[in-house]
Every structure is written in C-alpha cells, then in structure tokens.
Amino acid sequence: MNGQQVSVVVVQDAARRARIAELAGDQAWIARAPVFLAVIMDFHKTALAIGMAGRQQLIHESVEGLLMGGVDCGIALGHMMTAARSLGLDVVPIGGIRRNPQAMIELLQLPDKTFPLVGLCVGHIDQAAAQKPRLPEYTFRHDERYDASRLAGGIAEYDHTLMQHWQKIGQSDGLPWTSNLARSYARVYYPDVRPAAASQGLLGDK
Numbered sequence: 200m201n202g203q204q205v206s207v208v209v210v211q212d213a214a215r216r217a218r219i220a221e222l223a224g225d226q227a228w229i230a231r232a233p234v235f236l237a238v239i240m241d242f243h244k245t246a247l248a249i250g251m252a253g254r255q256q257l258i259h260e261s262v263e264g265l266l267m268g269g270v271d272c273g274i275a276l277g278h279m280m281t282a283a284r285s286l287g288l289d290v291v292p293i294g295g296i297r298r299n300p301q302a303m304i305e306l307l308q309l310p311d312k313t314f315p316l317v318g319l320c321v322g323h324i325d326q327a328a329a330q331k332p333r334l335p336e337y338t339f340r341h342d343e344r345y346d347a348s349r350l351a352g353g354i355a356e357y358d359h360t361l362m363q364h365w366q367k368i369g370q371s372d373g374l375p376w377t378s379n380l381a382r383s384y385a386r387v388y389y390p391d392v393r394p395a396a397a398s399q400g401l402l403g404d405k
C-alpha cells in the first residue's frame with residue numbers, strides 16, 4: 200500500500216527537550232542528549248492524500264490501522280537506532296513520550312490523526328552499560344508451531360539470570376523480571392493514551 204504513515208519531529212532546541220524530559224516522567228537524559236527524535240504515527244498525511252483522491256479515510260479509526268501504524272513506527276525506530284549506532288552515536292529509545300500525550304501533542308503541534316508513539320535520544324553516552332540478559336531463546340523461537348509448554352520454566356530461569364546480573368553490576372534495587380513487569384503490566388501504565396488518541400480522532404469502533 201506504500202502508506203508511509205510515519206513522520207519524525209527532530210527536536211534540538213534545549214528548552215523544548217527539557218519540557219519533553221519533564222513530560223516523559225523526568226527523564227533527564229532527554230534534556231542532556233543534543234537531539235531528540237519524536238516518531239509520529241501519521242494518518243493526517245494519508246487522510247490528506249485520500250481527500251485529494253476524492254475519498255474519505257477510514258483506516259485510522261480501526262484496530263488494523265493502529266497496529267499497522269505502530270508496526271511502521273517501530274520499524275522506523277529500529278532503523279534509526281541501527282543507523283545512529285553505525286555512525287558512532289548512542290541512543291535511548293523513549294516510550295515515555297506517551298506518558299502525557301496531550302501535552303506532547305500540543306508541544307509538537309501535532310495535527311489530528313497523528314500520535315507521538317515513541318522517541319529516541321541521540322547523543323554520546325558517558326559509560327557503556329553492561330549487556331542486559333534476555334529471556335532464554337527457547338521462549339522466543341518456536342519451530343513450525345508455538346510451544347507454550349516450556350514458557351513458565353524459561354521465565355523462572357530468566358528471573359534467576361536477571362537477579363544474578365543485578366548482583367554482578369551492583370544494582371541492589373534490581374527486581375526479578377516477573378515482579379518488575381507486574382509493576383507496569385498489572386495496570387494501564389499510561390492511562391492518558393486512550394483519551395488523547397480519541398481526541399486526535401484515532402479511536403473508532405472498527
């Protein structure tokens with residue numbers, strides 16, 4: 200379909216980055232890194248195109264549209280991270296851009312049918328972080344069909360691995376993966392996303 204429903208707002212202005220840092224939940228690194236890239240799901244641009252073809256866009260009101268826009272923004276983010284690293288720069292992806300979405304929309308002057316999905320700090324890190332271990336590969340890769348039988352064991356194994364990692368790097372407040380994730384996923388951690396998406400015209404019944 201060649202929809203290209205992604206736009207990027209490049210923020211270099213220090214005062215604007217400081218405000219984004221605040222809105223994202225006091226994430227100081229957003230103010231410190233010289234560049235912040237806001238990845239925007241953009242069905243405004245496509246609606247304009249469809250209007251020019253004499254039709255009215257509907258896809259932005261559908262789950263399919265939101266998933267497609269999210270996938271596209273994720274692909275863009277991943278490539279930006281790889282490109283930045285390949286140029287010797289360092290990055291921090293920022294989901295906190297959705298913490299206060301209405302204020303972010305106003306700050307970046309985003310039009311209707313757009314949404315700030317994710318951000319990226321680009322700059323130079325002071326010290327490289329230790330590589331964080333991931334879940335065992337067998338909880339991720341499935342051959343021919345999904346196998347749920349080893350998941351619980353793999354998750355328990357990962358809790359153990361992660362606690363060893365926290366201990367090794369001296370992070371005394373490090374939690375097991377299960378309880379850390381429960382702190383976020385046992386609630387809707389960014390409850391303002393839904394009303395902001397609705398006021399951008401992005402939530403329909405389709």
Ligand SMILES: Cc1cc2nc3c(=O)[nH]c(=O)nc-3n(C[C@H](O)[C@H](O)[C@H](O)COP(=O)(O)O)c2cc1C
Binds near residue numbers: 226291293294328
């Ligand atoms: C889409 C996305 C959003 C993220 N949002 C934030 C964020 O708002 N603030 C932050 O400090 N880190 C953020 N991170 C970084 C993750 O916390 C980090 O990638 C994860 O804990 C795994 O650690 P690692 O990348 O060092 O292996 C984000 C990562 C991704 C992929």
